[in-house]
Amino acid sequence: MMNFKNINIGELIETKWAEAEISIERTCNFFKLNEDEIMQMFHQNSLNTDMLLKWSKLLEYDFFRIYSQHLILFGPPSNIYGENAKQKKQASSLPTFKKNLYTREIIDFILELIYTGEKTKSDITQEYGIPKTTLYKWIQKHKTT
Incomplete structure (x- = not known):
């Protein structure tokens, strides 16, 4: 089961790299680094975004999505009706994203916990802020036989 709370990106990259069976030579050439530097990355808990983007391209896997899932589960809830709602609605030059987009991976993660x-279902609604109705719909829709 994927641990979205404590992300060790180096370990996850190493796992995906091994699954992809990409040679160390190709990897070194891609990054323009030596073998020791590549191996050191596998032991790091975090990487800079440029490096993470390169790994995502090499391994054809979106490692950034792991962090997005973390934000969905553990980020603060958006307050669209609170007293600061008008301030939050100010235009931004950055793109905006909905916080409550639950991917299949998140749904599977939550259901596996249950x-x-x-x-418990109560733990899930309290800890992750997932509405009860949403949780019960997931359970109904994705029942295991």
Whole structure:
């Protein structure tokens, strides 16, 4: 099960790299680094965004999405009706994203927590801020047989 709370990106990259069976020579050439520098990255908890983008391209996997899932689960809830709502609605030159977009991976992660008994439905709604109705719809829709 993917741990979205404590992300060790170096370890995840190493796992995907091994699965992809990309040679160390090709990897070194791609990054213009030596083998030791590549191996050191596998032991880092975080990488800069340029490096993460390169790994995403080489391995054809969106490592940034792991952090997006973390934000969905553990980020602060957006307050569209609070007293600062007007201030938050100010135009920005940056793109805006909805916080409450639950991917299949997030749904599976949440349901696995429930099915394994690691968390109760109440724990899920309180800890992750997922509405009860949404959670019950997921359970109904994705029932395991």
